[in-house]
Amino acid sequence: MRNHFLRCSVLVALLTGAPIVVGDGVSANSTATGPASAPAAGYTDARYATPTAVIKTLALAIESGNGKTIRQCLAIQGRAGRAAVAAFANISSASERFTKSAVAKLGTPPSGMAHAFGSIKAGMDRLLALLPKAVVTIHGTVAQVTFPASATGPGQTIFVRQSSHGWHVDGARLLHLNQHGMAGNAVRRRAAQLNSLAAALNQTTDDVNAGKIKTWMSLEKDMELHILEAQAAMESRRQAQSAPPVMAASPPPPPPAK
Numbered sequence: 015m016r017n018h019f020l021r022c023s024v025l026v027a028l029l030t031g032a033p034i035v036v037g038d039g040v041s042a043n044s045t046a047t048g049p050a051s052a053p054a055a056g057y058t059d060a061r062y063a064t065p066t067a068v069i070k071t072l073a074l075a076i077e078s079g080n081g082k083t084i085r086q087c088l089a090i091q092g093r094a095g096r097a098a099v100a101a102f103a104n105i106s107s108a109s110e111r112f113t114k115s116a117v118a119k120l121g122t123p124p125s126g127m128a129h130a131f132g133s134i135k136a137g138m139d140r141l142l143a144l145l146p147k148a149v150v151t152i153h154g155t156v157a158q159v160t161f162p163a164s165a166t167g168p169g170q171t172i173f174v175r176q177s178s179h180g181w182h183v184d185g186a187r188l189l190h191l192n193q194h195g196m197a198g199n200a201v202r203r204r205a206a207q208l209n210s211l212a213a214a215l216n217q218t219t220d221d222v223n224a225g226k227i228k229t230w231m232s233l234e235k236d237m238e239l240h241i242l243e244a245q246a247a248m249e250s251r252r253q254a255q256s257a258p259p260v261m262a263a264s265p266p267p268p269p270p271a272k
Contacts (some may be wrong), residue, residue, distance in 0.1 A: 098202075119223070156176070214243070
């Protein structure tokens with residue numbers, strides 16, 4: 015179960031382990047066109063007033079499993095991209111709900127599972143601690159927030175975009191949807207996989223809350239079962255979608271004329 019849960023917690027790496035990528039007309043040495051910490055004029059919501067403010071808002075939302083705020087923090091285009099963002103928010107909420115319920119009902123996780131259960135909060139705490147030291151470079155409506163290297167990992171950059179509603183984290187870059195020219199179908203498959211994992215987490219959480227699970231070992235078995243069920247359901251849907259259409263049976267011949 016540890017490996018399965020770590021896969022579900024890949025969202026930690028999305029914010030805290032992504033490599034620095036420079037693009038979209040912003041170079042690593044470009045000069046900010048305005049004060050990086052100054053709120054943009056006309057924004058009444060301080061959570062989105064600056065590039066660092068929206069990153070802080072997103073990190074806190076991921077830490078608390080607030081799916082609605084996660085979606086509001088991310089900017090992305092296209093139906094497939096929006097589906098991926100919704101799935102990311104879904105798995106974030108499911109992971110937080112699962113963790114809280116498991117710890118509340120079963121107590122402190124065994125030492126081998128403790129890292130997995132605390133990885134989301136620890137990752138977001140590290141990001142928030144480094145945020146005051148990040149260098150913000152603004153070029154027009156695009157900003158890059160570059161974090162310094164630390165004892166736990168190398169420096170990294172998060173890209174942010176400005177709109178009429180404030181600053182929002184570039185969802186395509188954050189979720190690695192712009193790599194290798196990923197097509198819309200591939201993005202939708204990734205979203206479906208995250209949603210399936212979220213469903214498995216929610217089913218296990220429901221079993222925990224219903225008192226069906228009494229030990230961490232039974233939690234592991236229950237979660238693996240639900241993940242296998244989710245994978246089987248996804249495969250069944252994939253095969254149904256790729257199957258050739260069923261031809262309608264030919265009508266019987268008309269009776270011979272009398």
